[in-house]
Amino acid sequence: MVHNLGINLPDNQLARFALTTIYGVGPHLSHRLCTRFQIHDKCRVKDLTPLQTKSLASFLQSPKTALPLPQYPLAPVNFVARPPSKSIQELQAEFNAARAAQKQKREEKLLQMGKKKKSRDPLTELRIESEL
Structure with a gap:
């Protein structure tokens, strides 16, 4: 069992549904959290990596001090990469x-x-x- 914020998340439950056991986290917010930490929709709590578990716990403890998400530039549809100089x-x-x-x-x-x-x-x- 994963113990997060004093709450035990059941091992065999899907992670996105297990997060809703936290007071204040609904299905929409749980989906956003899973997206942020790259947790697949069909991933169960027991299948979470230690890094995902740790980063999720630290984020839920203090979301205001969390690091911002990295933003990567997007290429247009007709983009063709040239050899790097x-x-x-x-x-x-x-x-x-x-x-x-x-x-x-x-x-x-x-x-x-x-x-x-x-x-x-x-x-x-x-x-x-x-x-x-």
């Missing part, structure tokens, strides 16, 4: 710099408009068990 590290550094510049522009725009920055990840505002 730069190393992976150089490409990743360029991508991160461009992303930081976009983020800075967005924050400046929000400050000009006088709006407060909101989190894009709804799971960071998760409240369960005693917080409810």
